[in-house]
Amino acid sequence: MKLLVTGCSGQLGFELARSLMPLGEVVALDRAACDLADADAVAALAAHGADVIVNAAAYTAVDRAESEIALAQRINAQAPGELAVIARETGALLVHFSTDYVFDGSGDVPWRETDAPAPVNEYGRGKLAGERAIAAAACDHLIFRTSWVFAARGANFVRSMLRLGAERERLTIVDDQIGAPCWARNLADATAHAVRQAQAERAHQGFESGVFHLTSAGETSWCGFARAVFELARERLPDIALRVAEVAPIATEDYPTPAARPKNSRLDGAAFRARFGLEMPHWRDALARCIDELPAG
Numbered sequence: 001m002k003l004l005v006t007g008c009s010g011q012l013g014f015e016l017a018r019s020l021m022p023l024g025e026v027v028a029l030d031r032a033a034c035d036l037a038d039a040d041a042v043a044a045l046a047a048h049g050a051d052v053i054v055n056a057a058a059y060t061a062v063d064r065a066e067s068e069i070a071l072a073q074r075i076n077a078q079a080p081g082e083l084a085v086i087a088r089e090t091g092a093l094l095v096h097f098s099t100d101y102v103f104d105g106s107g108d109v110p111w112r113e114t115d116a117p118a119p120v121n122e123y124g125r126g127k128l129a130g131e132r133a134i135a136a137a138a139c140d141h142l143i144f145r146t147s148w149v150f151a152a153r154g155a156n157f158v159r160s161m162l163r164l165g166a167e168r169e170r171l172t173i174v175d176d177q178i179g180a181p182c183w184a185r186n187l188a189d190a191t192a193h194a195v196r197q198a199q200a201e202r203a204h205q206g207f208e209s210g211v212f213h214l215t216s217a218g219e220t221s222w223c224g225f226a227r228a229v230f231e232l233a234r235e236r237l238p239d240i241a242l243r244v245a246e247v248a249p250i251a252t253e254d255y256p257t258p259a260a261r262p263k264n265s266r267l268d269g270a271a272f273r274a275r276f277g278l279e280m281p282h283w284r285d286a287l288a289r290c291i292d293e294l295p296a297g
């Protein structure tokens with residue numbers, strides 16, 4: 001089996017390039033090898049003749065997307081649609097990732113795949129358009145909506161908190177946006193399992209495309225997440241130098257940002273569990289393992 005991975009220097013793409021290795025030949029492409037902003041570069045991917053295309057590249061700068069709307073749409077909506085056409089024409093499976101930010105954040109019940117999306121920011125609108133472009137192309141596909149992705153490398157909330165916690169004694173963190181942080185490693189491993197099952201189903205004409213919610217078990221606020229980062233870092237990295245003594249909860253309204261963010265980002269993972277037979281770990285257990293992998297200093 002040949003598997004093409006885009007965005008291989010991102011948090012998830014890096015882990016996928018590793019998690020997919022037991023399934024076959026992995027061709028991992030970073031932005032220099034394939035810039036999704038360039039339609040010709042995307043079209044050229046057909047020549048790889050991959051059995052599975054895994055798209056881990058995305059425009060993920062949520063606030064910047066409010067002012068770079070066209071670029072964010074190009075990468076998060078049009079390019080996935082083009083990948084889906086390639087997948088349809090070459091008979092490949094397309095695996096793509098989307099976000100809790102497709103929902104408006106109302107209520108306090110975990111969102112199900114059957115709930116109507118209504119994004120409140122440009123990033124969410126672009127990601128939703130990407131989902132719809134893939135569905136419209138009607139290739140065999142799996143779209144995994146995840147949330148609050150972190151890893152020991154790359155740009156993420158855990159590394160931002162450790163940087164800020166080393167600099168400041170007091171942090172104020174939003175406490176009324178609720179979701180589940182997901183370790184890129186767990187997401188990549190679950191994806192590899194799902195790809196293996198999907199390929200077996202496709203071989204017997206028993207495959208159905210769809211959108212699945214896939215994130216950690218449990219829930220917290222960004223403030224709860226930040227506190228856990230400091231607790232676990234102090235417990236597991238005895239040499240870490242953290243100045244932070246207080247992590248104060250604040251309301252969304254007290255942390256103004258260019259992009260609005262949903263308050264209820266909970267995703268119900270029941271459909272993924274039923275289809276693929278996997279349990280995602282609790283976010284705190286995953287965070288502990290991730291913190292163990294942080295480089296010293």
Ligand SMILES: NC(=O)C1=CN([C@@H]2O[C@H](COP(=O)(O)OP(=O)(O)OC[C@H]3O[C@@H](n4cnc5c(N)ncnc54)[C@H](OP(=O)(O)O)[C@@H]3O)[C@@H](O)[C@H]2O)C=CC1
Pocket residue numbers: 007008009010011012013030031034035036037055056057058059060075096097098099100127145146147148149150154155
């Ligand atoms: N991060 C999160 O919290 C969440 C992410 N997701 C989704 O999960 C998926 C993976 O995200 P994640 O790994 O966390 O994101 P990252 O921001 O860590 O990685 C995104 C990758 O996409 C690459 N990229 C950006 N623009 C282009 C482009 N024009 N052409 C090619 N590559 C490009 C980046 O390249 P470079 O390194 O050169 O910048 C980077 O390697 C995405 O679909 C994202 O929308 C969903 C929910 C939460």
Ligand SMILES: Cc1cn([C@H]2C[C@H](O)[C@@H](COP(=O)(O)OP(=O)(O)O[C@H]3O[C@@H](C)C(=O)[C@@H](O)[C@H]3O)O2)c(=O)[nH]c1=O
Pocket residue numbers: 060061062098099100101146147148149156157160171172173174177222255261
């Ligand atoms: C740095 C900082 C952030 N915050 C808040 C802002 C925001 O509400 C929350 C998280 O900040 P971030 O900038 O990491 O959040 P954000 O980039 O919006 O994270 C999102 O990224 C995209 C790609 C997704 O798909 C989502 O699932 C989600 O992970 O924490 C504070 O309250 N205080 C602070 O000091």
Ligand SMILES: [Mg+2]
Pocket residue numbers: 060061062
């Ligand atoms: Mg961000």
